[in-house]
Amino acid sequence: MPTRIWLTYKQHRFETIAITVLCLGLAAAGLIEAFRLFALHTPVACLGNGGSINIFAGPVAGTVTAPTGIDPCVVPLNARYALTGSLDFTLVGMLFIFAPFIAGLTFGAPLVARELEQGTAPLSWSLAGSRRRWLLIRMLAMAGLLVVLLGAVAIASDVYQGTLNPTVDVHASFETYSYRGVMEIFWGLAAFLGTVALGTIFGRTLPAVFVAVVICFFARAGWENVVNQVALQPMGQLLADPAKMSDPNFNYLYPPSDLMLSWPMYLDGKPWSGDMNVWYQQNMPLDANGQPTNVDTNGQLLGTDGKPLSMPQSVPFGLHGNQYWPVVALESAILFAGALLCGAVALFWVDRRRPY
Amino acid sequence: MEADAVASGGAIAMAAHGLTKRFRSKVALDAVDLAVPQGSVTALVGPNGAGKTTLIRVCMAFERPNAGSVEVDGVNPWKHRGEALRRVGYVPQKPAVYGGLSVDDNLAMAKSLHSGFDIEYARRRLDQLAIPLDQKAGTLSGGQAAQLGLAVALGTRAKVLLLDEPLANLDPLARREFIQVLLDAVHSEGSTALLSSHIVTDVEDACDRLAILGGGKVKLDCLLEEARLNHRLTDADSPPVGATAVGSFLGKGGKKMMTLWRLAPNDTAGGSGADATGADATTLEDVVLGYLAAGRGTGLQLN
Numbered sequence: 180m181p182t183r184i185w186l187t188y189k190q191h192r193f194e195t196i197a198i199t200v201l202c203l204g205l206a207a208a209g210l211i212e213a214f215r216l217f218a219l220h221t222p223v224a225c226l227g228n229g230g231s232i233n234i235f236a237g238p239v240a241g242t243v244t245a246p247t248g249i250d251p252c253v254v255p256l257n258a259r260y261a262l263t264g265s266l267d268f269t270l271v272g273m274l275f276i277f278a279p280f281i282a283g284l285t286f287g288a289p290l291v292a293r294e295l296e297q298g299t300a301p302l303s304w305s306l307a308g309s310r311r312r313w314l315l316i317r318m319l320a321m322a323g324l325l326v327v328l329l330g331a332v333a334i335a336s337d338v339y340q341g342t343l344n345p346t347v348d349v350h351a352s353f354e355t356y357s358y359r360g361v362m363e364i365f366w367g368l369a370a371f372l373g374t375v376a377l378g379t380i381f382g383r384t385l386p387a388v389f390v391a392v393v394i395c396f397f398a399r400a401g402w403e404n405v406v407n408q409v410a411l412q413p414m415g416q417l418l419a420d421p422a423k424m425s426d427p428n429f430n431y432l433y434p435p436s437d438l439m440l441s442w443p444m445y446l447d448g449k450p451w452s453g454d455m456n457v458w459y460q461q462n463m464p465l466d467a468n469g470q471p472t473n474v475d476t477n478g479q480l481l482g483t484d485g486k487p488l489s490m491p492q493s494v495p496f497g498l499h500g501n502q503y504w505p506v507v508a509l510e511s512a513i514l515f516a517g518a519l520l521c522g523a524v525a526l527f528w529v530d531r532r533r534p535y
Numbered sequence: 536m537e538a539d540a541v542a543s544g545g546a547i548a549m550a551a552h553g554l555t556k557r558f559r560s561k562v563a564l565d566a567v568d569l570a571v572p573q574g575s576v577t578a579l580v581g582p583n584g585a586g587k588t589t590l591i592r593v594c595m596a597f598e599r600p601n602a603g604s605v606e607v608d609g610v611n612p613w614k615h616r617g618e619a620l621r622r623v624g625y626v627p628q629k630p631a632v633y634g635g636l637s638v639d640d641n642l643a644m645a646k647s648l649h650s651g652f653d654i655e656y657a658r659r660r661l662d663q664l665a666i667p668l669d670q671k672a673g674t675l676s677g678g679q680a681a682q683l684g685l686a687v688a689l690g691t692r693a694k695v696l697l698l699d700e701p702l703a704n705l706d707p708l709a710r711r712e713f714i715q716v717l718l719d720a721v722h723s724e725g726s727t728a729l730l731s732s733h734i735v736t737d738v739e740d741a742c743d744r745l746a747i748l749g750g751g752k753v754k755l756d757c758l759l760e761e762a763r764l765n766h767r768l769t770d771a772d773s774p775p776v777g778a779t780a781v782g783s784f785l786g787k788g789g790k791k792m793m794t795l796w797r798l799a800p801n802d803t804a805g806g807s808g809a810d811a812t813g814a815d816a817t818t819l820e821d822v823v824l825g826y827l828a829a830g831r832g833t834g835l836q837l838n
Contacts, residue, residue, distance in 0.1 A: 183647035186640060190633055302631035302687065305595055306648040308617035313648065534597055 184320040191289060195324065198282045202328035205278055208271050209335035213342040216268075221259045223346055225252035263343070275336040276358045279329055280395045283370025286321045288387045290314075291529060292378035300534035314529045318375060318522060325367050333363040344435070351500040352436035357402065361507060365514035370395055372521040379525045379532065406510060407440050414505065415496050421445035424492035436500030442493035451491045462488060548573040548695050548727035549594060553603030556589050556751075563589040565751035566603065571729050571744070573694075576721055578738035578759070579731040580823050581748035587731040588628070590748070591699045594729075595625055608694050621651065624688030624726075628700040630680035634673025638683055641672050645687045657690030660716065678709025685713060689720045696721070696728040702737045714741040735820045745819065747826045754826040759819065767796045768821045782829030795825025 188195050262268055291314065294300040307313035336359035341349045349360070356362065373394065378387040418437060424445060433439060444451045463471045463480065473481045473488070482488040498506060549571040556564040564586045571577045579587050592598045593605050596612035596619060604611055612619035633641055638661060646652045658668060666679050675683060681701055688696055698717070702710045718741055721728050732738050738745075745762050747754040755762065767775050770791050774780060777799030786793040795817075 180647075182643055186636065186644050186647060189640065190636060190644075192635070297634070298627065298629050299631045299633055301595070301597065301627050302625065302684070303644075303648060304597075305620050305623065305625040306645055306652070306687070306691065308620045308649070 180316065183316055184323075187317050187320040188324070191286070191321070194285045194289065198285050199324075199328060202278060202282060202332050205271065205274050206331040206335035208267075209275065209332070209339040212262075212268050212271050213335075213339045216259070216262055216342040217345075219255065219258050219262065221255045222252065225256055226346070271339065275332065275339065275363070276399075278332050279363050279367035280370045280392075280399070282325055282329060283367045283372075284374045284388055284391050284395070286325055287371040287374030288378050288384045288391065290317055290321060290375050290378060291525070292382055292384040292387050295382040295535065296384060298535065304534050310529045311526045314375075314379075314526055318372065318525070322368060322371060325371055326364055329364045329367040333360050336360060336363060347436050347500070351503050353438035353498065353500060353503065353506070354435050356438075356503065356507065357510065361511055362514075365511040365518070366399075369398075369514045369518040369521070372518040372525065376521040376525040376528070379528045382532070406513065407438075410509060410513060411438070411440055411498065411506060414502065414509075415440045415498055418495040418497055418499065420448075421492070421494045422448035424494055433495050433497075434500070437495075437497055438500075438502075438506070439495055439497040441496045443496050444491045445494045446491045447489045453491065455491060458491060546573045547571065547606075548575075549605070549607050549697075549729060551590065551593075551603065551605045554590070554593065554600050554605055555602035556586075556593060556598055557601050562751050564593070564600070567748075567751070567753055569746055569753050569756060571695075571727060571746075573727050574725055575744045576718065576728045576730065576742045577744040577746055578742035579729055579746050579748060580733065580735060580738065581731075582733055582827055585733075585748040586751045587733075587748055588699055591625075591697045591729070591731060594697055595623065596620065621649075622694050624691045624693035624696045626681075626684045626688045626696070626698040626701045628703055630677070630684045630701075632672040632675070632680050632683050634671065636672055637669050638666060638672055638675070639668040641683060641687065642668075642690065645690060649691055651692060652687075652690050653692050654690060656692070657686040660686045660689060660720075664712070664716070676709075678705050678712065681705055681709065681713055682716065685716060689716075689724075692724070694726050696726055698728060698730045700731050700733070702732055702734065710737055714738075717741065735823045739819045745822075747823055749827050749829075754829070755822070762822045763817055763819060765798050766817050766822050766825065767798060768793050768817050768825070769796060770794070781825040782827070784824050784828040793821070795821055795828075 291300075294303060303313060304310050337349045340352075340355055340359050344352065344354060347354070357366075370391065374387055374391040377390050377394075378384060381387045381390070418433060418439075444453075446453075462473075462482070464473060466472050471480065473483075475481055480488040480490065547570045549569075551564075551567045551569040554564050554567040554569075555562070567586070567590065569590075579590065581587050589598060590605075593600050594607050594612060596616040599613055604613075606612075607619050608622040610619040610622060612623075633644060636644065639658070642652075642654050642657050642661075645657070646654045661668065661682065664679075664682050666675070666682060672680065672683060681704075684701065685698075688698075696717070702713060705713060714737070717728060717730070720726070730738055730742060739759075743759055744757070745759050746756045757765070766781065767778060769775070770786065770793050774794070774796050775798055778796035779799075781795040781797050783792050783794045785791075
């Protein structure tokens with residue numbers, strides 16, 4: 180077994196070396212960029228609400244002191260923006276998104292397809308006896324290396340994100356959570372085994388790569404929509420009290436560490452599913468000038484009984500940052516199940532297809 | 536024909552019974568019955584498209600037969616693939632070597648894939664041929680790559696060797712070396728070899744049996760010497776007494792049509808030399824051409 184694993188790496192040494200350099204280089208680059216950003220020592224108070232450079236973010240850490248003036252923050256923030264907006268910093272951030280797919284496709288496409296293209300499959304399969312075992316060992320060998328390499332990328336991407344938002348624990352925050360950390364590994368595994376399956380079915384490396392790129396693009400682009408709407412809905416909760424939403428003094432700005440799933444409508448603290456236009460027509464008669472007639476001097480909408488009238492409000496529904504690990508575990512499990520399914524397809528197909 | 540082989544005594548290493556394989560409307564093998572006796576070196580001869588490769592691929596469980604069955608050392612490869620493949624050493628037409636790996640790595644790969652692979656035996660074989668073990672397989676000459684393929688097949692110590700036109704792309708010297716190594720191994724190990732080729736002269740000296748495949752059917756299956764003795768080639772209209780015409784084809788030089796005759800039983804006196812009817816000495820190539828011409832139904836051009 181060790182000989183076969185070693186020879187599998189040796190047989191695919193171009194891919195092995197290229198992806199090892201890419202992943203370890205990216206991990207090193209991510210750590211260097213994170214260190215450079217950390218070395219700026221930007222005062223936390225200058226980073227805006229929640230320590231995030233997202234100025235729309237609400238308070239996350241209660242201990243953060245708001246900046247007392249603009250001037251002391253201009254220089255450090257400019258330095259920070261210059262670094263985070265630089266080409267190398269941006270490139271590293273983008274590579275964290277693409278690395279699992281590049282690695283998975285590069286390892287997966289030639290694993291079976293090249294054997295078929297180069298005519299070595301008839302010999303290998305005649306010697307191996309069991310094609311499933313032959314492929315399983317190769318898949319395990321490459322998947323093991325992939326996990327190690329993407330593990331390094333995963334750690335670096337968390338550190339990178341951590342320095343972008345220094346007051347928030349990256350493992351209690353949904354900021355870019357599906358592009359970093361352990362999700363990197365599972366995206367890579369799914370891309371790898373999916374491409375192995377395509378390579379086994381097509382028997383050609385390039386077509387497998389092309390189709391895999393298209394599938395990965397749509398899978399990645401549609402992931403949040405599907406997972407948020409289907410898998411994470413049962414875990415979600417209201418992130419603000421609906422009863423307080425009508426209070427004009429209540430101002431909920433969700434923190435970047437939370438994951439918003441939807442904005443359900445509430446009226447008087449209860450779910451409401453009516454049509455806003457109809458509601459306006461029924462509850463907000465307008466005068467000839469188009470102004471509401473049932474508004475008091477304070478701008479408060481009044482009902483027909485003269486009492487203040489509540490308006491339907493959208494209430495944030497989602498997950499607090501402290502749900503990070505359950506969510507990551509669930510999404511990783513979904514990706515892993517998909518990866519295993521693709522692996523099973525590859526094992527099924529390799530046993531049935533012709534070796535040429 | 537299968538019965539002939541069985542009747543000749545000894546066990547059967549590879550047998551096909553009514554084997555049929557179709558690729559959509561094209562029939563590659565048409566109810567083929569064939570038996571390869573143990574310890575024999577059988578030449579599977581036929582033109583391109585005759586079904587030689589398909590027959591071997593069915594034996595390797597690469598193709599599923601539409602009808603009939605095949606057994607390799609008594610095991611049906613389609614039903615018990617792993618067990619059947621353990622008994623077979625396979626040499627494909629195109630040398631199947633990992634070009635990016637060294638020769639020794641190729642042997643190590645074979646060892647890792649096949650538990651019974653005798654790597655030292657394979658190394659010795661290559662060493663005798665002065666093929667460097669540390670050389671990249673992709674840089675080997677065609678003959679050396681073929682020898683590597685053969686060494687891998689022999690290293691399995693399989694009882695049955697299936698060689699799918701391994702000589703097709705080799706120069707004459709490499710062909711001769713390949714056949715010599717194969718014969719040495721077969722005779723010393725007591726294994727059985729089925730060697731497919733469309734070049735008759737390649738197998739004439741190497742094999743003791745001949746199976747001619749044409750149009751998906753077995754045209755002839757007998758000992759090589761029987762093939763020579765039981766046939767006559769003439770240019771005369773009068774056939775040897777009691778003989779049956781097999782096929783006519785244009786003779787060497789392209790000047791006259793020659794006819795191959797199958798002699799009546801017990802009428803093989805005279806050997807392969809010229810006889811009273813004016814028949815030329817019958818070569819194996821004549822026999823093969825006669826049967827292939829019969830399959831085509833028209834005179835066959837001999838180059």
